[in-house]
Amino acid sequence: MIGAMLSEAWQAMHANRMRTFLTMLGMVIGVGAVIMMLAIGQGVQQKVAASIASMGSNLFIILSGSTTSGGARMGSGAVPTLTVSDAQALEELPGIAAVAPAQPGTAQLVYGPNNWSTQVYGTTPSYLTVRDWTMASGANFTDSDVRSATRVALLGQTVVQNLFGSEDPIGKTIRIKNSPYVVLGVLGAKGQSLDGRDQDDTVIVPVTTAQRKLFGSQFAGSVRFIMAQAVSADAMPAAEKAMNELLRQRHHIRNGEDDDFSVRNLTAMANTAAETTQVLSLMLGAIASISLLVGGIGIMNIMLVSVTERTREIGIRMAIGACGRDVLLQFLLEAIIISIIGCFIGVLLGIGGALVVEKVTGLGVVVTVMSIVLAFSVAAAVGIFFGWYPARKASRLKPIDALRFQ
Amino acid sequence: MSETAATAVMPVIRIEHLYKEYLTGAGAVPVLHELDVTVMPGEFVAIMGPSGSGKSTFMNILGCLDVATRGSYWLNGRDVNQQSSDELAHLRNQVIGFVFQGFNLLPRASLEDNVALPLIYRGVKRAERLARAYEMLEKVGLGQYRYSRPNQISGGQQQRVAIARALVNQPKLILADEPTGNLDTHTSQEIMALFTELNQRDGITVVLVTHEADIAGYAQRLVRLTDGNIVYDGPVEHAAEHLESTA
Numbered sequence: 001m002i003g004a005m006l007s008e009a010w011q012a013m014h015a016n017r018m019r020t021f022l023t024m025l026g027m028v029i030g031v032g033a034v035i036m037m038l039a040i041g042q043g044v045q046q047k048v049a050a051s052i053a054s055m056g057s058n059l060f061i062i063l064s065g066s067t068t069s070g071g072a073r074m075g076s077g078a079v080p081t082l083t084v085s086d087a088q089a090l091e092e093l094p095g096i097a098a099v100a101p102a103q104p105g106t107a108q109l110v111y112g113p114n115n116w117s118t119q120v121y122g123t124t125p126s127y128l129t130v131r132d133w134t135m136a137s138g139a140n141f142t143d144s145d146v147r148s149a150t151r152v153a154l155l156g157q158t159v160v161q162n163l164f165g166s167e168d169p170i171g172k173t174i175r176i177k178n179s180p181y182v183v184l185g186v187l188g189a190k191g192q193s194l195d196g197r198d199q200d201d202t203v204i205v206p207v208t209t210a211q212r213k214l215f216g217s218q219f220a221g222s223v224r225f226i227m228a229q230a231v232s233a234d235a236m237p238a239a240e241k242a243m244n245e246l247l248r249q250r251h252h253i254r255n256g257e258d259d260d261f262s263v264r265n266l267t268a269m270a271n272t273a274a275e276t277t278q279v280l281s282l283m284l285g286a287i288a289s290i291s292l293l294v295g296g297i298g299i300m301n302i303m304l305v306s307v308t309e310r311t312r313e314i315g316i317r318m319a320i321g322a323c324g325r326d327v328l329l330q331f332l333l334e335a336i337i338i339s340i341i342g343c344f345i346g347v348l349l350g351i352g353g354a355l356v357v358e359k360v361t362g363l364g365v366v367v368t369v370m371s372i373v374l375a376f377s378v379a380a381a382v383g384i385f386f387g388w389y390p391a392r393k394a395s396r397l398k399p400i401d402a403l404r405f406q
Numbered sequence: 407m408s409e410t411a412a413t414a415v416m417p418v419i420r421i422e423h424l425y426k427e428y429l430t431g432a433g434a435v436p437v438l439h440e441l442d443v444t445v446m447p448g449e450f451v452a453i454m455g456p457s458g459s460g461k462s463t464f465m466n467i468l469g470c471l472d473v474a475t476r477g478s479y480w481l482n483g484r485d486v487n488q489q490s491s492d493e494l495a496h497l498r499n500q501v502i503g504f505v506f507q508g509f510n511l512l513p514r515a516s517l518e519d520n521v522a523l524p525l526i527y528r529g530v531k532r533a534e535r536l537a538r539a540y541e542m543l544e545k546v547g548l549g550q551y552r553y554s555r556p557n558q559i560s561g562g563q564q565q566r567v568a569i570a571r572a573l574v575n576q577p578k579l580i581l582a583d584e585p586t587g588n589l590d591t592h593t594s595q596e597i598m599a600l601f602t603e604l605n606q607r608d609g610i611t612v613v614l615v616t617h618e619a620d621i622a623g624y625a626q627r628l629v630r631l632t633d634g635n636i637v638y639d640g641p642v643e644h645a646a647e648h649l650e651s652t653a
Binding site: 004005312318319320321322323325398399400 | 471499500504506511514527528532575
């Protein structure tokens with residue numbers, strides 16, 4: 001029965017090839033747009049997620065505070081109020097997994113005939129833990145390097161490329177601001193940060209080395225900022241409070257006075273960014289869904305025309321024994337076939353379009369099985385939904401009225 | 407009366423006090439007045455009448471395509487007024503074979519598919535459908551055209567295909583509404599010969615509507631309608647004055 005109905009539906013579609021094609025086109029464009037937009041949205045989301053992961057998880061950044069000088073308030077970091085010992089104290093707090101003080105600065109690097117200017121971070125070995133950063137080769141420096149302020153360095157991938165090319169940098173000596181430093185290790189690649197900076201364009205040295213030998217420091221032991229990692233996302237609010245209290249105590253700030261530091265929850269900020277991209281990709285999908293809806297209305301429109309046009313045929317079929325259900329099924333099947341085939345072509349086109357976007361813009365796109373399944377089931381539902389009304393209209397015709405229809 | 411005797415004499419069509427009116431803007435217009443007709447198995451009945459006499463309406467009610475306003479209709483022992491629309495579809499499929507003036511074949515389908523169409527609604531498997539359709543096409547002498555389309559054969563041949571389609575479910579009753587209305591005299595005679603053969607050899611009850619006296623002459627019994635009333639119901643032989651053509 002279904003087999004016969006299928007072949008009849010096929011015949012009807014074949015007899016009106018152009019019309020079938022145009023109806024299908026609405027579906028193809030709708031599904032294609034949904035697949036493509038979801039792919040682009042997913043790509044953006046994945047990119048943001050990767051950036052967030054590269055930053056490190058459950059992260060706080062503690063910036064040294066502002067000061068007021070002659071009524072003019074300076075920005076964060078204007079006064080070097082944070083110290084390495086602050087960082088050590090923070091590490092003792094419950095809920096804090098790792099802490100790394102950081103003293104950044106810019107310096108010129110030289111190796112052989114090559115030179116390169118980059119950001120140099122003075123910090124402690126735990127910086128890699130806090131940032132979830134791995135070593136590509138070599139080894140991290142140690143606490144004893146920090147204590148004795150040795151001239152050792154870890155290089156980011158971009159720096160290695162610019163100074164060494166294909167040469168292995170481990171154990172080589174480079175010059176930073178004309179002083180020799182031994183390269184202990186090479187950092188793993190991290191890619192772009194959320195704000196688009198190249199995180200691999202960096203050099204890490206012991207914090208004491210940076211303070212005493214590289215940049216100098218107005219106040220002994222001061223650092224620009226401290227990074228801290230909480231043990232878990234749940235522990236973050238309590239940890240933030242504890243850090244605030246501890247630092248106020250250590251900095252002898254009385255009640256009612258402003259903090260001379262600020263604690264920022266980087267992970268919360270990153271999550272906001274992730275949510276934004278999620279909303280963005282939802283919106284892309286929603287806009288694409290509208291074209292799917294329009295495609296569905298196209299199917300309904302054509303099926304209504306088809307029912308009117310074939311009223312006499314319906315009459316003949318009823319006269320020789322088709323019941324309402326048979327007629328309903330026949331027209332419904334036609335609508336479903338159109339939407340399923342249209343959907344299939346649309347999926348292929350959407351994937352193709354996504355790949356073209358990837359090629360042209362370099363933006364990563366991700367076509368997930370989920371989005372294909374979603375588009376397929378929505379298309380089938382659209383076919384059934386919009387095919388239902390015309391099919392029902394056909395099935396409800398009275399045989400005599402249908403037969404008399406000219 | 408024993409049960410076997412009852413089934414043996416059960417009429418194919420039994421109509422009592424059948425009344426039909428159409429609702430128009432001007433009010434109810436009666437088309438058929440209190441008709442009583444009984445058709446026994448194996449009869450060959452011609453219904454004649456001038457245009458507007460209600461013969462097409464009567465035919466549509468007989469074919470379960472339309473329903474009467476009042477009155478009773480038993481088709482093959484079943485009370486048509488008591489049937490659901492699905493059951494009516496089933497009756498049209500199993501008990502009745504329809505032949506129309508305009509042939510009413512599906513233009514897109516091959517002759518074979520056209521003939522096999524009623525079997526689809528009976529859930530017959532494709533191979534058997536096509537075998538039986540071919541058998542019926544052979545019976546009306548068109549086996550070699552099984553893959554042709556309706557527009558590739560003549561009107562007389564199309565009507566033969568329509569008859570094959572009517573026969574494919576082995577109906578008890580063939581209802582033919584002006585089956586020769588679109589055909590020339592020679593082809594009409596061929597089609598009527600086919601009906602006669604089906605009636606006499608296979609014992610199928612045939613009821614046809616016509617306005618041509620020579621077509622009605624093929625039947626055994628004549629029912630003449632005028633303004634929705636039966637003015638004659640009897641053997642064709644004694645109906646000379648009722649047999650003039652009404653076109």
